[in-house]
Amino acid sequence: MRFDRMITAVDAHAAGEPGRVITGGVLDVPGATMLEKMAHLRDHGDDLRKLMLREPRGYPAANCNLILPPTIPDADAGYVIMEQVEYPAMSGSNTICVATVLIETGMVPVVEPVTTLRLESPAGLIEVQAEVRDGRVVSVTFRNVPAFAVHLGAVVEVPHLGSVTVDVAWGGMFYVIVDAERFGLRITPDEARDIVRIGEMVKLATQEQLPVRHPENPDLTTGVTIAQISGPAHAAGSSRRNAVIVSTGQASWDRPESWTGAIDRSPCGTGTSAKMACEHARGRLALDQAFVHEGILGTTFTGRLVAETTVGDRPAVIPTIAGRAWITGFAQYVLAPDDPFPTGYTLTDIWATASAAGE
Numbered sequence: 001m002r003f004d005r006m007i008t009a010v011d012a013h014a015a016g017e018p019g020r021v022i023t024g025g026v027l028d029v030p031g032a033t034m035l036e037k038m039a040h041l042r043d044h045g046d047d048l049r050k051l052m053l054r055e056p057r058g059y060p061a062a063n064c065n066l067i068l069p070p071t072i073p074d075a076d077a078g079y080v081i082m083e084q085v086e087y088p089a090m091s092g093s094n095t096i097c098v099a100t101v102l103i104e105t106g107m108v109p110v111v112e113p114v115t116t117l118r119l120e121s122p123a124g125l126i127e128v129q130a131e132v133r134d135g136r137v138v139s140v141t142f143r144n145v146p147a148f149a150v151h152l153g154a155v156v157e158v159p160h161l162g163s164v165t166v167d168v169a170w171g172g173m174f175y176v177i178v179d180a181e182r183f184g185l186r187i188t189p190d191e192a193r194d195i196v197r198i199g200e201m202v203k204l205a206t207q208e209q210l211p212v213r214h215p216e217n218p219d220l221t222t223g224v225t226i227a228q229i230s231g232p233a234h235a236a237g238s239s240r241r242n243a244v245i246v247s248t249g250q251a252s253w254d255r256p257e258s259w260t261g262a263i264d265r266s267p268c269g270t271g272t273s274a275k276m277a278c279e280h281a282r283g284r285l286a287l288d289q290a291f292v293h294e295g296i297l298g299t300t301f302t303g304r305l306v307a308e309t310t311v312g313d314r315p316a317v318i319p320t321i322a323g324r325a326w327i328t329g330f331a332q333y334v335l336a337p338d339d340p341f342p343t344g345y346t347l348t349d350i351w352a353t354a355s356a357a358g359e
């Protein structure tokens with residue numbers, strides 16, 4: 001039987017967050033940099049993202065990464081990150097999954113006890129140190145792109161919620177961060193539906209009232225694309241607890257049913273970076289101080305600010321994030337010529353919006 005596409009992938013999760021890694025079936029993508037390759041996929045090859053992340057091959061909380069040849073000399077591999085409504089320039093949990101898959105499948109030379117990798121993301125070069133024991137990756141630490149706060153303690157007016165105080169920061173994506181206590185939330189799994197609804201509403205209001213762009217590379221993002229609910233830690237030894245809400249559709253004030261998304265199951269690497277940038281800007285987090293961040297499942301990433309720098313004219317910090325991923329399966333995803341859903345589909349029982357085949 002002939003297939004229109006055959007995609008080889010390794011499924012993994014980092015601290016609970018799924019991160020599928022495409023290792024075969026796509027030879028390369030046009031572009032002189034990984035950012036240009038990301039833009040080409042977004043503008044001319046988005047059918048791959050839809051095929052892998054929508055039903056019947058995907059689901060709302062899924063992420064996907066495409067391994068590509070790097071464009072930076074001496075980099076070990078490049079990767080493009082795909083999520084439900086965007087191509088993030090950087091993602092921590094996905095980076096941890098990519099590094100784990102590259103090492104445990106033998107795609108890169110492996111050195112024990114520490115394998116060092118240089119991975120090219122659309123946001124830039126990411127340096128990775130993976131602790132390897134008996135061929136298994138037991139910890140991944142990566143040096144993220146510089147993070148910086150844009151707004152601290154800004155007030156946005158959110159329909160149905162009132163005045164809400166927020167922070168806005170870049171950690172590889174632009175986050176709006178709001179305190180859980182403002183809404184009586186403890187960030188527990190039973191609160192997931194309320195967390196998503198509140199996060200999507202706050203994000204939509206922030207997009208409208210606090211426009212932001214990256215000062216050095218405006219092509220990286222079009223503004224705040226993700227929300228983080230932040231609260232006190234639950235476990236002794238942890239610093240904070242968070243829930244990051246990943247949109248699964250385009251939210252709109254006139255469609256309350258669109259205020260839905262999927263919570264990042266992990267503590268979120270770029271979200272942790274953004275939160276640490278805010279804490280440092282307030283004088284509450286020093287360099288080289290461990291910042292143990294809990295996710296909604298109680299799993300943790302450990303962040304650390306290793307240096308101060310600038311991005312454009314903004315003070316910034318360089319974070320590292322440490323966490324672990326586990327491979328959960330190996331698969332070949334195929335598209336038959338007569339498959340009625342070549343770009344998948346969504347239904348509003350679990351997705352924010354519905355789409356028919358081919359849209």
